[in-house]
Amino acid sequence: MSDISRYYDKQAKLLIFIKIKCVVDMNDNIDEMDKNNYDFKEHWNTAYQKSPITNLGWYEENPAPSLELIESCNLPKEAFIFNAGAGATTLIAGLLAKGYKNIIVNDIAVAAIEELKSNLPSSVNAAVQFVVDDLTNPSDLLKVKNVDLWHDRAVLHFFTQEKQQRAYFDLLKGALKPKGFVILAEFNLEGAKKCSGLDVFNYNEEMLQERLGTDFVLLKSFNYTYTQPSGNTREYVYTLFQKKL
Numbered sequence: 001m002s003d004i005s006r007y008y009d010k011q012a013k014l015l016i017f018i019k020i021k022c023v024v025d026m027n028d029n030i031d032e033m034d035k036n037n038y039d040f041k042e043h044w045n046t047a048y049q050k051s052p053i054t055n056l057g058w059y060e061e062n063p064a065p066s067l068e069l070i071e072s073c074n075l076p077k078e079a080f081i082f083n084a085g086a087g088a089t090t091l092i093a094g095l096l097a098k099g100y101k102n103i104i105v106n107d108i109a110v111a112a113i114e115e116l117k118s119n120l121p122s123s124v125n126a127a128v129q130f131v132v133d134d135l136t137n138p139s140d141l142l143k144v145k146n147v148d149l150w151h152d153r154a155v156l157h158f159f160t161q162e163k164q165q166r167a168y169f170d171l172l173k174g175a176l177k178p179k180g181f182v183i184l185a186e187f188n189l190e191g192a193k194k195c196s197g198l199d200v201f202n203y204n205e206e207m208l209q210e211r212l213g214t215d216f217v218l219l220k221s222f223n224y225t226y227t228q229p230s231g232n233t234r235e236y237v238y239t240l241f242q243k244k245l
């Protein structure tokens with residue numbers, strides 16, 4: 001090969017290398033973008049549509065840790081109890097059975113709310129309000145005020161971006177009454193790093209305290225091993241906070 005053809009051959013190889021690198025980088029960026037901006041609504045609607053709730057990895061036949069923490073707050077039965085990302089949880093039926101009369105159920109997925117409604121007697125209409133909205137980009141949720149107790153099991157940990165977490169805690173703080181209670185039950189630091197195919201952000205009680213700030217006092221905290229319908233286990237941290245006056 002002459003010097004000139006060796007030169008052109010080298011240039012052509014360099015061009016091919018640059019082209020391949022650009023495509024790889026572009027794909028990496030697309031993956032990163034998808035991971036951060038996936039469509040919450042579509043993801044969760046599909047999750048509830050494709051399997052019976054009793055097979056879902058977060059299904060609880062008896063939501064005992066949540067019910068016990070809620071009962072320990074000694075709230076009147078008229079208290080406003082807000083369930084963030086409630087899905088089709090059996091906790092709502094449990095609260096109704098205990099006589100609570102003002103329950104606000106939120107979820108981003110209509111399919112979850114429909115499933116929940118179908119499992120509740122129609123006589124509960126007056127006791128339960130449903131708000132389909134995004135906790136990290138709220139619109140109707142901004143009208144929810146004077147909440148006596150905010151309950152979240154396995155929802156906050158899906159908000160992996162700082163701006164989502166900030167929006168969530170701003171909403172919580174704006175909705176809660178002085179002296180109101182907050183229950184946050186999330187995967188703990190030893191817990192799984194993914195759920196429902198999505199990355200999660202793991203917590204301990206100090207991290208939750210830091211996000212809530214000094215206006216909130218930690219009343220109780222414990223680690224809890226939840227057994228999924230499949231028999232696998234998931235490690236949670238349960239926390240109960242109270243807002244100061």
Ligand SMILES: C[S@@+](CC[C@H](N)C(=O)[O-])C[C@H]1O[C@@H](n2cnc3c(N)ncnc32)[C@H](O)[C@@H]1O
Binds near residue numbers: 089
């Ligand atoms: C793992 S499930 C837990 C459901 C329920 N809290 C329970 O313990 O059975 C997570 C729930 O959060 C809801 N969710 C996810 N992102 C949300 C968002 N941005 N706003 C409101 N709900 C959301 C999902 O639709 C789903 O029902």
